[in-house]
Amino acid sequence: MKKLQRTLTLPTAIAISVGGMLSGIFVLPGIAVGITGSSIWLAFLVAALCILPAVLSKSELATAMPKSGGTYVYIERAFGPLFGTVSGLGLWLSLLLKSAFSLVGLSAYLYVVVQIDEGLSKIVALISLGLILILNVFGVKKVGNTQLAIVSISIISLLLVIAFGFNSFDSEMLSPVFSDGNYGFISAVAFLYISYAGVTKVAAVAGEIKNPEKNLPRSMLISLFLITAVYVLVALVLVGNVEASALSTDIRPIYTLSKVLGGESFGYAAGIVGVITLLSMANSGVLASSRFPFAMARDKMLPGFFGTVNSRFLTPVNSIIVTCIIIGLAVFYLDVEKIAKLASAFKVMMFVSVNLAVIVLRETSAQWYNPKYKSPFYPYVQLFGIVSGFVLLFYLGFMPIVSVAGIFVLGFFIFLAYGKNTNRKGVFSNYGFLSFLFKGSSSGQDLADNKQSTSSIEDISNTNAEIVVPLLGDETSTEMLVEMASSINDKSKINTINLLEVPNQTFLEAIDLDTPASESKKRRIEHLKKYKKLNISYECIATHDVANSIDNITGQSKCKWLVMEWDGREHSGIFVGNPIGWLLKNVNSNLGLFKDNGVRRFSKVLIALRPGRRNQAFIDVADKICQHFGASLTLLNIVSEGEKEGSKLKKTSEEILSSTKSKSELKIVKSNDPVETISEESAGYDLLILGTPEKDNWLNVLFGVGEDRFVKTAACSVLRLTIR
Numbered sequence: 001m002k003k004l005q006r007t008l009t010l011p012t013a014i015a016i017s018v019g020g021m022l023s024g025i026f027v028l029p030g031i032a033v034g035i036t037g038s039s040i041w042l043a044f045l046v047a048a049l050c051i052l053p054a055v056l057s058k059s060e061l062a063t064a065m066p067k068s069g070g071t072y073v074y075i076e077r078a079f080g081p082l083f084g085t086v087s088g089l090g091l092w093l094s095l096l097l098k099s100a101f102s103l104v105g106l107s108a109y110l111y112v113v114v115q116i117d118e119g120l121s122k123i124v125a126l127i128s129l130g131l132i133l134i135l136n137v138f139g140v141k142k143v144g145n146t147q148l149a150i151v152s153i154s155i156i157s158l159l160l161v162i163a164f165g166f167n168s169f170d171s172e173m174l175s176p177v178f179s180d181g182n183y184g185f186i187s188a189v190a191f192l193y194i195s196y197a198g199v200t201k202v203a204a205v206a207g208e209i210k211n212p213e214k215n216l217p218r219s220m221l222i223s224l225f226l227i228t229a230v231y232v233l234v235a236l237v238l239v240g241n242v243e244a245s246a247l248s249t250d251i252r253p254i255y256t257l258s259k260v261l262g263g264e265s266f267g268y269a270a271g272i273v274g275v276i277t278l279l280s281m282a283n284s285g286v287l288a289s290s291r292f293p294f295a296m297a298r299d300k301m302l303p304g305f306f307g308t309v310n311s312r313f314l315t316p317v318n319s320i321i322v323t324c325i326i327i328g329l330a331v332f333y334l335d336v337e338k339i340a341k342l343a344s345a346f347k348v349m350m351f352v353s354v355n356l357a358v359i360v361l362r363e364t365s366a367q368w369y370n371p372k373y374k375s376p377f378y379p380y381v382q383l384f385g386i387v388s389g390f391v392l393l394f395y396l397g398f399m400p401i402v403s404v405a406g407i408f409v410l411g412f413f414i415f416l417a418y419g420k421n422t423n424r425k426g427v428f429s430n431y432g433f434l435s436f437l438f439k440g441s442s443s444g445q446d447l448a449d450n451k452q453s454t455s456s457i458e459d460i461s462n463t464n465a466e467i468v469v470p471l472l473g474d475e476t477s478t479e480m481l482v483e484m485a486s487s488i489n490d491k492s493k494i495n496t497i498n499l500l501e502v503p504n505q506t507f508l509e510a511i512d513l514d515t516p517a518s519e520s521k522k523r524r525i526e527h528l529k530k531y532k533k534l535n536i537s538y539e540c541i542a543t544h545d546v547a548n549s550i551d552n553i554t555g556q557s558k559c560k561w562l563v564m565e566w567d568g569r570e571h572s573g574i575f576v577g578n579p580i581g582w583l584l585k586n587v588n589s590n591l592g593l594f595k596d597n598g599v600r601r602f603s604k605v606l607i608a609l610r611p612g613r614r615n616q617a618f619i620d621v622a623d624k625i626c627q628h629f630g631a632s633l634t635l636l637n638i639v640s641e642g643e644k645e646g647s648k649l650k651k652t653s654e655e656i657l658s659s660t661k662s663k664s665e666l667k668i669v670k671s672n673d674p675v676e677t678i679s680e681e682s683a684g685y686d687l688l689i690l691g692t693p694e695k696d697n698w699l700n701v702l703f704g705v706g707e708d709r710f711v712k713t714a715a716c717s718v719l720r721l722t723i724r
Helices: 010-019 022-027 029-036 040-064 071-079 081-114 118-138 141-145 147-167 181-204 212-239 253-289 291-298 317-333 336-363 380-395 398-417 447-454 478-487 516-532 546-556 579-586 615-629 647-657 674-682 698-703 709-713
Strands: 467-471 494-501 536-543 561-565 590-595 604-608 632-639 664-670 687-690 717-722
Touching: 010 147, 010 181, 010 212, 010 253, 022 081, 022 147, 022 181, 022 212, 022 253, 029 040, 029 181, 029 212, 029 253, 029 336, 040 071, 040 181, 040 212, 040 336, 040 380, 071 081, 071 291, 071 336, 081 118, 081 181, 081 253, 081 291, 081 317, 081 336, 081 398, 118 253, 118 317, 147 212, 147 253, 181 212, 181 336, 181 380, 212 253, 253 291, 253 317, 291 317, 336 380, 336 398, 380 398, 467 478, 467 546, 478 494, 478 516, 478 561, 478 590, 478 615, 494 516, 494 546, 516 536, 536 546, 546 561, 604 615, 604 674, 615 632, 615 647, 615 687, 615 717, 632 647, 632 674, 647 664, 664 674, 674 709, 687 709, 709 717
Parallel strands: 467 494, 467 561, 494 536, 561 590, 604 632, 604 687, 632 664, 687 717
Antiparallel strands: 590 717
């Protein structure tokens, strides 16, 4: 069974949702003022109300089908492959168009920072797109890890703008409130609709969220309320400080507002924030949008060309390249207003479909449809979302409506070419006179199969293992690491988990876990299990975050020990991450870190206890290891050269050694340099056992550069223990 890891917590899920919505406020408010006047703040609020039904509906659908794919999966399961194809295309276009206007806005803010020629704005946008293409193809994970920091900087900057803006607010500038009456106001609501598109983005990674039945609805609702408050207040401050005539064609309104409030320096700072925010949003949009043709190809809705994963980078390179090409065409040939209207139109269409999907699944009483969260006020909320969606679609104008119709036509022909080959069918296929359009040609898959395909997957099989051994792919010897783990307690159940870290650009479900390397590890561990008569299991898991996955695994099981190989670098800093440093501070189980220096037979074991340690617990573990390997144990105590060799230290050490079953002895060495002493002593032994140091310096905290010098300088293999 393919294993997926749920590593996203509620705060992370909220950050994903909020992070997907920030580009709108940096680019669109000025143009929206030109459409409706100072009532833009109210337009933002009404747009949020129109989005709310889709949020509630999607929360329900996501808890019934908590798997990666989001809206595409829900619509395809409800209406079948034809509408799945149309929805996939619509979602793809809405997200890539949002990336397109982020790039256009980026070039405008970049003009503030580096004073490039405004005539080169599209060239700058295309160069930025090229950079994003490279980052996504190579699957540069660290770029994704900066998203939370960028979101935080953007939110803090907007809050500062709000605070300063209300101090100089001029209510007389609000006139006229509605510059073009009801028509202009509703048109502005429709135009700003795309600003909230990211609120349901987190559902696309539902298969990776912890406790999805609770965290999915909470993350969507909390992020919607938070971002709505920010949008409304920023818009109100904007029209209360800047003339409407100056805003109507402004695609960098946050810079304009900041300059009015604080002068050139404040405006320059806003320009920098705008650049990093919009670049991040564009990158996030490419990452998300490229998943849709990739997922559709995996479901045989598009040519297999889109569904291939590069064997070296583990990213859907073809899907990413085609997505970026279309974004480039949109940037080059369309202006911001047209791009935003098209993006809003496709998003309106998708959210209408989401509301319809809830009605279909509830009314048809699909046996497998059992959401943990149900939308309140059903079906009135959904009906409001559907009706308001069609109204907004009408007010977006002729071109967006024609484009939506064109997507339906294109989706139909793609379905005829590829979708008929699928054996899936939607719930709606059993109802209505048009049922033949909502299913594939094969009837071999029924609702029971849908239940299997959409149900959540248990993260690990062996939840009773007392010892967990994560394999990260760079182990010197898998067998040696696993046997070292088993030596801690021969009678324990051991679960060996091969963790394959995948770039965020790639669905976890798309990764082939039955690779030759994985099969080789499995075969060798099975041999070790039989030869040493150990209770070992093996499984392979794909994940986007190794540290969180390990924490998740140990949290789900009866894990008492986590044992893994490591190179001696231990700290995880603010700017530089390291799974080991994170685990040291967060995992509740005992932790064994093994540095394999190539020793294959352990006959002599040296244990060096650091001050303040639980000596007896360390000796007990060392004794079990010695018994397993048939080795002798030496306890090393180091005293400073000016210090007398105290009888109390010797007596205490001999007492804790008296309980050992293996052959043991005490060794006391005088030295003022414990690192050098342990390095020299380790040359006469096969395994050195150490405890964990307790202090961090500021370099470790910031950059994670700390290394355990005792481990780095040891001549033999090292096992460093953290006993909770």
